[in-house]
Amino acid sequence: MAQSRRLGKIGNYLRPHWQQTTLGIIALLSVNGLGVYIPLLIRSGVEKLSKNFSLNQIINYAVIIILLSSAMWLLRMASRIWIFGVGRQVEYELKQRIFEHLLKLEPSYFTKNTPGDLISRATSDVDNVRRLVGFAVLSLANTVFAYALTLPVMISISWELTIYALAVYPIMFFLVHLFSDRLRREQAEVQEQLADISGLIQEDISGIALIKIYAQEENERQAFNQKNQQLLAANLKLAQSRNTLFPLIGGLANLSSLIIIWLGTMRISANTLAIGDFLALLIYVERLVFPTALLGFTITAYQRGEVSIDRLESILSVTPKIQDSPDAIHIGEDKVKGELTAKNLTYTYPESTTPALDRINFTIAPGEIIAIVGAIGSGKSTLANALPRLLDIEPGQLFLDGIDITKIALSDLRSAIAYVPQDSFLFSTTIQNNIRYGDPVSEQSLVKSVATLAQIDAEITNFPQQYETLVGERGITLSGGQRQRTALARAMLIDAPVLILDDALSSVDNQTATQILNNLSLGNQKKTVIFITHQLSAAATADRIFVMDKGKIIQTGKHSELLTQPGLYQTLWSQHQIEELLR
Numbered sequence: 001m002a003q004s005r006r007l008g009k010i011g012n013y014l015r016p017h018w019q020q021t022t023l024g025i026i027a028l029l030s031v032n033g034l035g036v037y038i039p040l041l042i043r044s045g046v047e048k049l050s051k052n053f054s055l056n057q058i059i060n061y062a063v064i065i066i067l068l069s070s071a072m073w074l075l076r077m078a079s080r081i082w083i084f085g086v087g088r089q090v091e092y093e094l095k096q097r098i099f100e101h102l103l104k105l106e107p108s109y110f111t112k113n114t115p116g117d118l119i120s121r122a123t124s125d126v127d128n129v130r131r132l133v134g135f136a137v138l139s140l141a142n143t144v145f146a147y148a149l150t151l152p153v154m155i156s157i158s159w160e161l162t163i164y165a166l167a168v169y170p171i172m173f174f175l176v177h178l179f180s181d182r183l184r185r186e187q188a189e190v191q192e193q194l195a196d197i198s199g200l201i202q203e204d205i206s207g208i209a210l211i212k213i214y215a216q217e218e219n220e221r222q223a224f225n226q227k228n229q230q231l232l233a234a235n236l237k238l239a240q241s242r243n244t245l246f247p248l249i250g251g252l253a254n255l256s257s258l259i260i261i262w263l264g265t266m267r268i269s270a271n272t273l274a275i276g277d278f279l280a281l282l283i284y285v286e287r288l289v290f291p292t293a294l295l296g297f298t299i300t301a302y303q304r305g306e307v308s309i310d311r312l313e314s315i316l317s318v319t320p321k322i323q324d325s326p327d328a329i330h331i332g333e334d335k336v337k338g339e340l341t342a343k344n345l346t347y348t349y350p351e352s353t354t355p356a357l358d359r360i361n362f363t364i365a366p367g368e369i370i371a372i373v374g375a376i377g378s379g380k381s382t383l384a385n386a387l388p389r390l391l392d393i394e395p396g397q398l399f400l401d402g403i404d405i406t407k408i409a410l411s412d413l414r415s416a417i418a419y420v421p422q423d424s425f426l427f428s429t430t431i432q433n434n435i436r437y438g439d440p441v442s443e444q445s446l447v448k449s450v451a452t453l454a455q456i457d458a459e460i461t462n463f464p465q466q467y468e469t470l471v472g473e474r475g476i477t478l479s480g481g482q483r484q485r486t487a488l489a490r491a492m493l494i495d496a497p498v499l500i501l502d503d504a505l506s507s508v509d510n511q512t513a514t515q516i517l518n519n520l521s522l523g524n525q526k527k528t529v530i531f532i533t534h535q536l537s538a539a540a541t542a543d544r545i546f547v548m549d550k551g552k553i554i555q556t557g558k559h560s561e562l563l564t565q566p567g568l569y570q571t572l573w574s575q576h577q578i579e580e581l582l583r
């Protein structure tokens with residue numbers, strides 16, 4: 001069942017390229033046809049010349065054979081170009097499909113699947129599929145044609161010698177069958193180990209500073225060594241199986257040539273076989289040696305490709321949990337007022353049993369600035385992620401301007417809600433390109449004005465290449481505060497009616513954070529701002545403060561009101577005062 005499903009998949013990959021594949025296969029068929037015809041020509045040449053020797057005839061035969069061999073060579077080349085070309089096309093399309101599919105998946109998918117594993121699938125597994133639809137298809141077709149065309153002619157020359165020569169072939173097929181399951185299992189193990197080791201390298205490179213701070217180089221070295229040893233063991237096991245099977249196949253194929261030479265020469269001396277027939281048979285058996293000996297590699301490429309198809313399908317078959325509903329509503333971003341409503345908003349992470357958001361209710365008026373404060377792990381980021389639907393929340397719980405957000409077209413919702421997450425990720429490009437990421441064609445003057453509002457323009461202008469300064473891998477490293485304000489400028493550029501800042505100013509001093517908040521109130525349309533923070537003095541300037549604890553909003557009100565109520569806010573504020581005094 002799984003096998004026919006896989007064959008179906010291979011068919012699906014080849015279908016869009018059926019014309020090129022067919023041309024390649026026709027070329028292969030012609031190559032094999034010529035491969036059968038040329039020995040017959042040699043046979044008739046030898047027979048004629050042995051009866052009546054003539055130099056002219058030798059030259060004639062030689063010219064014809066050279067011409068036919070050249071045609072065979074050209075056709076073989078064409079078949080390789082066509083079929084390997086299909087392999088490359090399939091590789092290109094698969095990479096594109098995987099990347100586009102990954103872009104559709106929700107962030108939680110990427111917390112469960114490590115980048116190392118995904119990268120290994122998108123590269124080495126795709127490469128294996130390319131070899132399957134290129135090399136393996138070509139080689140299998142070649143083997144089938146070689147046998148189908150050569151065997152009848154061999155039998156017509158001498159069925160007895162053919163049977164003797166091919167007597168070893170059943171042993172060969174039995175061996176291939178015996179090893180095939182084992183090879184597939186071992187191949188899958190190698191690919192799993194490879195993905196594992198890529199994951200570890202990726203994680204260690206990202207966490208290199210942490211490894212050094214905690215002086216964990218030795219432990220990491222050992223962990224890597226262990227995984228590397230597992231990979232080595234898996235590779236050696238596979239190599240052992242392959243190195244047992246392939247020479248056996250090659251050896252058995254050569255044995256059939258020896259049988260023809262042995263029995264054929266005996267028959268020639270007994271005058272029961274013509275020299276021409278003997279030569280033709282010998283060439284035919286030799287012709288079968290190569291495709292047969294290659295069968296081992298073909299099987300490996302085929303099985304490796306099959307394992308990889310399963311690994312790739314396990315990505316491609318994941319249905320994005322968060323996507324547009326069939327009746328998705330389109331809202332014009334410029335018409336959105338920015339009113340946010342939560343009705344009994346509840347969310348429990350799939351891996352958890354306690355809700356991270358527990359029956360939350362609120363209405364936030366357009367243009368209102370709301371600060372959300374609370375203990376660590378109280379659900380603030382979860383709420384921030386729920387609003388632009390980065391989490392798979394149930395319908396009927398969150399509303400933008402009174403419209404259920406699960407009914408709004410995702411692209412419209414996300415254009416209406418700008419979100420600056422805790423981790424201010426910047427791409428390895430210029431500061432300017434980072435800021436205008438949401439609108440790559442925006443004017444430089446706009447980039448500068450949002451950078452000014454985010455209080456980062458002065459620092460950028462001080463860099464020698466100003467807005468053209470490269471950041472990331474190929475450029476300079478910005479400080480935490482500079483990264484945060486650049487990320488904020490990026491969110492401000494798209495001028496969305498709702499702006500969510502998830503602890504996005506934690507590396508910025510209180511005074512600058514307060515100034516930035518004030519700047520957000522400037523402009524034609526006041527933005528609705530959700531400002532999640534641990535900086536209470538900045539939160540105090542907000543229109544209203546939500547205090548969260550264990551997934552619930554337990555207090556709401558202005559700073560001055562909350563200070564008069566006994567509760568968590570008073571406690572947090574007292575702690576904040578003490579911290580300020582101790583600074």
Ligand SMILES: Nc1ncnc2c1ncn2[C@@H]1O[C@H](COP(=O)(O)OP(=O)(O)OP(=O)(O)O)[C@@H](O)[C@H]1O
Nearest residue numbers: 111349351352356375376377378379380381382383
């Ligand atoms: N992907 C996840 N899977 C399972 N549980 C999660 C996940 N993310 C967060 N949680 C849990 O949900 C709860 C709320 O987490 P959340 O990140 O929303 O808190 P927070 O108030 O933003 O904390 P902080 O102030 O530290 O950022 C916590 O108990 C956390 O452990």
